[in-house]
Amino acid sequence: MKLATSTYIKVALIVVLCLAVCSWLGGCGRSIWPSSLFVPGGVIGCMGTDVVDDVAAEVRQGMVERGAVATTDKGSHFEIAASEVNALELNWLAGRGTVQVVPDAETGGKVLVDEVVNGGRAPAMVCETGGGVLSISYMEGGGGLSGCSSLSMASKDVTVKVPASLAEHLALFELEAASGHYEVVGLTCDDLELGVASGKVNATAMAAQRASLNVASGSVSVQGSVAEHLEVEIASGTTALSLGEGAPAEASGSLASGKLVLEVPANTRLATNIDKTSGSFNNELANGGAGSAEDGAPVCSLDFDILSGNFTVKPVA
Numbered sequence: 001m002k003l004a005t006s007t008y009i010k011v012a013l014i015v016v017l018c019l020a021v022c023s024w025l026g027g028c029g030r031s032i033w034p035s036s037l038f039v040p041g042g043v044i045g046c047m048g049t050d051v052v053d054d055v056a057a058e059v060r061q062g063m064v065e066r067g068a069v070a071t072t073d074k075g076s077h078f079e080i081a082a083s084e085v086n087a088l089e090l091n092w093l094a095g096r097g098t099v100q101v102v103p104d105a106e107t108g109g110k111v112l113v114d115e116v117v118n119g120g121r122a123p124a125m126v127c128e129t130g131g132g133v134l135s136i137s138y139m140e141g142g143g144g145l146s147g148c149s150s151l152s153m154a155s156k157d158v159t160v161k162v163p164a165s166l167a168e169h170l171a172l173f174e175l176e177a178a179s180g181h182y183e184v185v186g187l188t189c190d191d192l193e194l195g196v197a198s199g200k201v202n203a204t205a206m207a208a209q210r211a212s213l214n215v216a217s218g219s220v221s222v223q224g225s226v227a228e229h230l231e232v233e234i235a236s237g238t239t240a241l242s243l244g245e246g247a248p249a250e251a252s253g254s255l256a257s258g259k260l261v262l263e264v265p266a267n268t269r270l271a272t273n274i275d276k277t278s279g280s281f282n283n284e285l286a287n288g289g290a291g292s293a294e295d296g297a298p299v300c301s302l303d304f305d306i307l308s309g310n311f312t313v314k315p316v317a
Helices: 005-026 050-059 142-150
Strands: 068-072 075-081 086-091 094-102 110-118 126-130 133-137 155-163 168-176 182-187 188-196 200-216 219-234 239-247 250-255 261-263 271-277 280-283 299-308 312-314
Touching: 075 126, 086 094, 086 155, 094 168, 168 182, 188 219, 200 239, 271 280, 280 299, 299 312
Parallel strands: 086 133, 086 168, 094 155, 094 182, 168 188, 182 200, 188 200, 200 219, 219 239, 219 250, 239 261, 250 299, 261 312, 271 299, 280 312
Antiparallel strands: 068 075, 075 110, 110 155, 126 133
């Protein structure tokens, strides 16, 4: 029996996804994420192979400073003055993660990071700073499954408290999640980057100039606004963006399978370029988003490749 072209494509995508997950686990989920699922330099050319060695070299050269993390058998604590930070990176393997905005007075004008170990033993988190970037990692990188199997470690939760004065003008917020459940609330940033292998991510009351989402599986929800450019690369799972505060001028990406829902203001005018192999694209805006330029309505240009799955554009409820 001869397989259809679409079947070969799906088989290839499953292989690619497996490679992505194995690469992540092999590096303990630390800074391993493809730049794109569908272009050279993506999963096959995964950028994470030498990340740990590069960071170690930067620490030795003074480019990155290893933060002083206070650790007990119950967890760890780290803090740094908000004035020394303009970007946040959270790289977490499993458990729960919360990033929340609090009044400056609550933290004394500092970014506070607290890790809780939920029974058993687990390596301490690692916090690094350099060039205004605070990078928070689940553990020291390297070792692969033989050195840091999550099957033998206790679950760990992390909470990051961001002073309101910093949350209003971050250059970057980046989350790389291997699995688990993550809540991010109330950040304003130039660039928002989410890399999700599995699990669930909810980002609410967000405001970004540019946003990039790379989703292998799981559930991702983003609510807020993206002003300039939105890039979405999805292998599987469900991704929903509710951008009632402002649709991007441009949105592009690829959908291999799963479901993508993009909610924009009802008066948004769409300019679409959809290359669809299988699956479906549904435009539920009034008149298909073909409003008049005289209305002063914002324009959103869509440029997507759909191999399979479902992509829906609809007005914000």
